[in-house]
Amino acid sequence: MLNAKSENQPKSSLLGDFLGRLMKTAAAKxxxxxxxxxxxACFIGPLLSPYEKxxxxxxxxxxxxxxxxxxxxxxxxxxxxxxxxxxxxxxxILGLTTAAxxxxxxxxxxxxxxxxxxxxxxxxxxxxxxxxxxxxxLLAIMVSAVLGAGFFxxxxxxxxxxxxxxxxxxxxxxxxxxxxxxxEAAESINCSKLSIMFKxxxxxxxxxxxxxxxxxxxxxxxxxxxxxxxxxxxQPPTPEWGAMLADGRAYIRLYxxxxxxxxxxxxxxxxxxxxIGDGLRDVLDPKLRD
Amino acid sequence: MGRYxxxxxxxxxxxxxxxxxxxxxxxxxxxxxxAKSLLGPDASYEVLQIKRHELGVDRPYIIQxxxxxxxxxxxxDLGTSWKFGTPIVKDMAERLPRTLxxxxxxxxxxxxxxxxxxxYAAINKGNWQDSTTxxxxxxxxxxxxxxxxxxxxxxxxxxxxxxxAYGIGSVSHYILPIICLSLFGVAINARQGRSAMLETIRAxxxxxxxxxxxxxxxxxxxxxxxxxxxxIITGVAGGLAMIVAGSPIMETVFSxxxxxxxxxxxxxxxxxxxxxxxxxxxxxxxxxxxLIMDLxxxxxxxxxxxxxxxxxx
Numbered sequence: 001m002l003n004a005k006s007e008n009q010p011k012s013s014l015l016g017d018f019l020g021r022l023m024k025t026a027a028a029k030x031x032x033x034x035x036x037x038x039x040x041a042c043f044i045g046p047l048l049s050p051y052e053k054x055x056x057x058x059x060x061x062x063x064x065x066x067x068x069x070x071x072x073x074x075x076x077x078x079x080x081x082x083x084x085x086x087x088x089x090x091x092x093i094l095g096l097t098t099a100a101x102x103x104x105x106x107x108x109x110x111x112x113x114x115x116x117x118x119x120x121x122x123x124x125x126x127x128x129x130x131x132x133x134x135x136x137x138l139l140a141i142m143v144s145a146v147l148g149a150g151f152f153x154x155x156x157x158x159x160x161x162x163x164x165x166x167x168x169x170x171x172x173x174x175x176x177x178x179x180x181x182x183x184e185a186a187e188s189i190n191c192s193k194l195s196i197m198f199k200x201x202x203x204x205x206x207x208x209x210x211x212x213x214x215x216x217x218x219x220x221x222x223x224x225x226x227x228x229x230x231x232x233x234x235q236p237p238t239p240e241w242g243a244m245l246a247d248g249r250a251y252i253r254l255y256x257x258x259x260x261x262x263x264x265x266x267x268x269x270x271x272x273x274x275x276i277g278d279g280l281r282d283v284l285d286p287k288l289r290d
Numbered sequence: 291m292g293r294y295x296x297x298x299x300x301x302x303x304x305x306x307x308x309x310x311x312x313x314x315x316x317x318x319x320x321x322x323x324x325a326k327s328l329l330g331p332d333a334s335y336e337v338l339q340i341k342r343h344e345l346g347v348d349r350p351y352i353i354q355x356x357x358x359x360x361x362x363x364x365x366x367d368l369g370t371s372w373k374f375g376t377p378i379v380k381d382m383a384e385r386l387p388r389t390l391x392x393x394x395x396x397x398x399x400x401x402x403x404x405x406x407x408x409x410y411a412a413i414n415k416g417n418w419q420d421s422t423t424x425x426x427x428x429x430x431x432x433x434x435x436x437x438x439x440x441x442x443x444x445x446x447x448x449x450x451x452x453x454x455a456y457g458i459g460s461v462s463h464y465i466l467p468i469i470c471l472s473l474f475g476v477a478i479n480a481r482q483g484r485s486a487m488l489e490t491i492r493a494x495x496x497x498x499x500x501x502x503x504x505x506x507x508x509x510x511x512x513x514x515x516x517x518x519x520x521x522i523i524t525g526v527a528g529g530l531a532m533i534v535a536g537s538p539i540m541e542t543v544f545s546x547x548x549x550x551x552x553x554x555x556x557x558x559x560x561x562x563x564x565x566x567x568x569x570x571x572x573x574x575x576x577x578x579x580x581l582i583m584d585l586x587x588x589x590x591x592x593x594x595x596x597x598x599x600x601x602x603x
Contacts, residue, residue: 027428129301129305130304130305130308130309130312133305133309133573133576133577133580134309134569134572134573134576135531135532135534135535135572135576136535137535137536137538137539138534138535138538138569138572141538141553141554141557142313142316142317142557142565142569143316145316145317145320145557145565146316146317146319146320146321148321218431218432222434225434225437226434226436226539229436229539229542230538230539230542230554231554231558232557245436245437245440249440249543252440252443252444252448252455253444253448256444256448259437259440259441259444260441260444262437263433263434263437263440263441266433266434266437267429267432267433267434267437270431270432270433270434271428271429271432271433274428274431274432275428278428
């Protein structure tokens with residue numbers, strides 16, 4: 001949402017109309033409400049919580065959900081709800097930053113390929129073929145093995161996987177636009193290549209890219225959780241959702257609450273983002289509307 | 291067509307060589323000294339030096355890279371594990387059937403179930419069948435599959451005791467992993483299949499077919515399905531790639547000693563040859579899948595074939 005707002009700035013007169021149309025679809029409405037709720041909970045919730053994210057209370061080891069600890073406690077007696085809320089901050093910021101960085105990089109590369117054409121284009125697209133011959137998750141696993149644990153290392157690892165697809169889309173969009181008459185007109189009045197690229201071609205790419213980026217936020221949050229589940233990415237004691245699942249794995253039979261709640265948190269967040277993405281696609285890209 | 295396949299094969303080899311280069315370099319950059327992590331912090335300098343020489347990591351980058359490329363592409367030798375000292379090809383051959391035993395049924399399941407659901411939804415567009423399918427697939431896309439796996443273990447193994455929670459041994463060990471790995475693909479294929487089908491429903495040739503009085507099931511089968519097939523092929527190919535991507539996590543959840551888990555063993559043990567070999571295998575697998583997908587496209591759509599042969603000549 002925030003993404004859409006900032007990138008749509010030039011046509012802010014349309015923004016109200018756009019939001020109105022977005023909120024008309026029931027799915028997107030649910031998504032927006034859910035996401036707002038999650039964001040508020042993650043950024044305000046920890047302030048209201050009486051517990052610290054890493055304070056260890058051995059008397060509460062494996063405490064089941066109760067009035068004091070709504071979602072129970074983990075193996076070290078830490079309050080799971082508090083840790084979930086802190087973990088949400090990481091997941092949300094991770095998803096947003098990764099989507100933003102990879103779409104900007106993809107737009108830049110794709111625009112250069114699509115506009116300059118010729119050998120530059122072939123070279124870039126061939127390189128993208130190689131890049132996407134490995135699935136994003138594998139690339140992320142390898143890159144985080146190289147870079148080690150940590151927030152920025154994880155952002156980088158997750159960004160790497162998302163770029164090739166975005167470049168393809170951008171270039172496809174530009175190829176379609178490049179042939180149109182207004183570009184010919186711009187060329188004939190001696191517009192510079194750079195201004196054609198940024199003023200005339202780029203706006204066509206922004207909308208589909210917003211859709212792709214929104215969709216990728218959900219996938220990124222899931223991949224981040226997967227990475228920390230297998231011991232890469234963000235590491236304990238940082239409260240990350242995937243790492244919390246990995247912690248609870250050993251106690252699955254006795255204390256299932258340890259793995260139930262982090263999973264629900266991931267699923268709800270990803271669902272919210274995906275619903276918004278779907279709604280955005282319907283609104284921004286009428287061709288795809290059923 | 292022969293020329294097209296030849297070109298694509300050539301291109302595939304180029305992709306693999308580039309991947310090999312990237313993988314080698316990435317693993318070369320992993321911090322830490324392999325000899326030290328194998329022999330422990332107390333090993334003397336001489337012993338470490340001997341070990342480094344034995345592993346070949348005392349040579350310059352370029353030499354190591356050339357050696358790796360030569361062994362991989364000319365001799366088809368993936369080397370030996372630093373930690374276990376076993377030939378990696380042998381280990382992988384032992385593990386591959388397990389990865390495939392989960393992956394292939396999962397793809398088949400997700401392709402069939404997903405496509406059928408998608409077409410069913412498209413035919414009933416706007417009805418409750420459609421919305422149920424779409425809500426369901428949206429939910430399935432949003433839930434991490436490894437968490438579904440954990441929940442299934444909780445339900446079917448811990449609570450009900452119907453199926454084993456982890457390990458290998460019998461057919462029943464594979465049921466949960468297959469289902470969990472296929473769910474995401476089912477959802478993706480259902481969405482793909484639905485939108486592809488809807489697109490063809492509105493196509494002019496379908497209107498024509500109906501206008502000439504063709505029976506409805508013939509219209510669906512003969513006119514709509516072949517055209518809707520393209521995105522479905524993309525979905526299946528994507529599903530195969532997903533298996534590769536998903537296998538490290540899914541095999542960890544179910545403690546299945548497959549290729550994905552082998553790669554993680556390599557990563558956690560700083561065993562670069564294992565990681566390189568696994569990634570090369572995954573890359574080979576993905577490129578073959580993409581090749582087959584492109585061939586299917588070319589076979590289904592004469593326009594693509596024509597376009598390719600014109601451009602390549």
